[in-house]
Amino acid sequence: MLDFVIFAVTFVVTLIIAVIYLYPTSRKTTTVPGLEASNQETGNVPDIERAGSLQEFLVDLHGQYGSIASFWIGQKLVVSVASPKLFKEQQAVFDRPVELMRLFRPLFGSSSIPFTNKADGRTRRTKYDKVFTRSAFKNSYAIFHKVSADLSTKWSTMPDEQHIPLTQHMLALSFKILMWTLVGDYFKDDKKLLEFRKNFDVCWSITEESLLAESFPEEGSQQFKRFSQAKSALHDTLKDVLQKQRSRPRGNDLMFVDMVTLAGISEDTQVEDLLTFIVWGVHKTAFMLSWALYFLATHPDVQQKLVKEISTALGESEVNENNVDKLRYLRQVLDETLRCSALSPWSARVQDFDTELEGHKIPKNTPVIHALGVVLQGDTWWAEPNKFDPDRFSSENTKSRPLLAFSPFGFAGKRTCPGAQLAYLEATSVLVTLLRQHKVKMVEGLVINPVYGIVTHPGDEIWITVEKRK
Template identity: 50%
Template sequence: MGPIIGPKNGLEKSLPYNTVMSHITPLCLIYYCYGSSKPSSIPGPDPSTEQDGNLPDISRAGSLHEYLLDLHKTYGDIASFWMGRQFVVSICSPELFKEHQNVFDRPPELFKLFETFLGPKSIQYANKGDGRKRRNNYDKMLAHEKLKEYYHIFQNVADDLEKKWGQLVKEEHIPLGQYMSAFAIKVVLNTLFGEYFTTDKEILAFRRNYDICWSELERSLTDQPDPDSPRVKAFEDANKIITSLIKKAIEHRKKVPPNSDSELLIDSLIDNASDEEELLSDAITYAVGGFHTTGNVLTWGFYFLATHEDFQEKAVKEIKQVLGNENVDASNMSRLKYLHQILDETMRCAVVAPWAARFQDFDSELGGHKIPKNTPVIHALGVSLQNEKYFPLPNKFDPDRFNTENSKGRPSMAFQPFGFAGKRVCPGYRFAYAEAIVCLVTLLRKFKVKMVEGQVVTPVHGLVTHPEEEIWVKIQKR
């Protein structure tokens, strides 16, 4: 799961929501509580106002990612700024990422807004021994060996989607984001939670209610609802339904325990969580973290292919050469090199998860500067992904950047779309590649995907980067 930040707006705009729902503590409110004299030699702007720090500048930039692009351009690879009265450091170079690569703890305040969904005991906020222990327990369920068992589920879901697209008449306009997010939800719930989510009824309920919650959270950042408004009620009702769906899946699994050789993530959560609240929070975290990003990667991926017919045809050629009529599985997946390049270039060009963050509860050093204890340090992953030094013409979509020849000499730390620090890289990264490649193969070998003309596609750098409006495509049978 990527970081939380308002879409196309400033952090200060998350303030109003707090007045509506006391259990959401907006980022800026937290930062107002700290003191404000510059505690380090790290270059950076003065606060615009004593109270808000640089929050108004972030708002003007459009998003934290866009602000960080400007900040690093002006002040270099390590820069500081103020979120309210909190001093914050941001780094964006492979060398500085390397210096921070052993830091595990995440500053919980930066992710507070999401607590309504995930619950206070989510792994998202678990640090030190507790966080490491949980990762140790749950990472196994998404590891390379385990993944082999999931390919047939990815394939079933992709086949369903192919069938649905096949029934759509030629020239019908298809809402790409909706289809890709439904695919990603179905995949993640089927693989991690077992048979409770095999019927469309539960999947649709999850998706519908997730959409209500998420769009309300985003909307509330700029447009505060009245405490008694139907919007607040709708949000709370939808949130309850998501919680109750996950609770039911957990209860169902407890009643019908699996054989020891068919354990899923949900079983590991049931066995290891310290109490019911932690179990529920982590189940929701993996469910949500598992689809939101991948759904957007697939949406952006098909968008780039629909706008670059030559790359789409090159992908189809590779599929034919490597697979013939076979499906993707663990044995042939790594030979689909061009499809991997397409996914990497999609995550880079669309900046799907713009930043991560860490902190240390002791004074430390970074890039030769002192970092006072408890200072949040942002990993500007997205700034690095758009660094001209490593990715010339960074806004150009070009999967060949990632072929062996063109990757020579580029430090691996320059491309870290899943985070990198403290062995806390996204636990779902292998899972994400595998499900996305199954989806691309299944649809591309059957359909030519084209854009519906006349659309302006604008990215919104929120929690993950998503298109401002639905992207409409048309398909043609091959």
């Protein structure tokens, strides 16, 4: 009998310990309200998959629990915040929880800037930020203009009724602009540019598929081999770029490629950072422009008002650093595009000591998601949030909102998006050049739904037609 009691007690104690350690929710060490794990191993990952994306999951989560809520990714408790007030509490935090970006690691590399925290990350960002200021791009307007004028000429040769695949054209345009702006003359050779683009597309499409499937192709698989070959070709080319750049005399105006060579990091890390900036820069600017032209095509009144502003503010001049600020309405259109598209719907931070958010304890090493897209598209700060209305960003209407309600580039720890200025300047120049010559219209009957990947992109091609302006 005693044996049985000992066995029973041992069994129950072991069971309790197993439940405590294996079942994540039982280890919840915060009072933040939120979801129980729906699966012992994967936490709420199945719920994220069911919602369609992390952005859509976060919209539901915050709808249910308010501006601070928790859930589980695998065995890890994750907290998400979605209000300007909570954003403010996170404003000084620099470090990023790299495990939330694990599927980007194969493409960007472990030592690339998004994966680099602490003093190393801060030092590198301080250096890089110097070549991403507005004035650092004063010589880039000519590039923005040349590439978009070539596209405008191409559109001019097309009949008015021809269907044009907008996102394809914007990807090709942004690719050329970004390569020339960040890397310089090396890619003025079309053959080199095309070869790089081919491998770049292979790596991006396999990474994107892995994001949707929540796992990267297994080592040894056909897809893994394709990815590795393409990535290694990209790395070889970028090494060649760096070698040539190092031996060139450097002018006063440094480009990103120059700054990378001066950052005091190994050649492998230089290559990883170059590739990371190219990949993020190309996709984000291409989809920002695609969404802007989509909203202008679906809102002809806004397009007309914008064309009028371009003509009044610039006359016949091209966009340059002295006149770009005159295009106030264009800036409002871009800001409303970033809000409506939630182009980059979330970022995240982590701290290696216990902290508090709104009175709740946040245990050390808990990833805190910044639900940028939830705030950008919620109805607390935006009346009729689904309506595209650039007037929300008039100086009058902006006064009544907290600054952080509009944070499409992030807001925390001197680690907001380094490419924000470049994105605005490129998009401004391209839209001016294209819209001066062409009226953009949607092909009738198309319904475009967003896909919230790490960059929010249209689910299907946006087909447009263009009509030459008189």
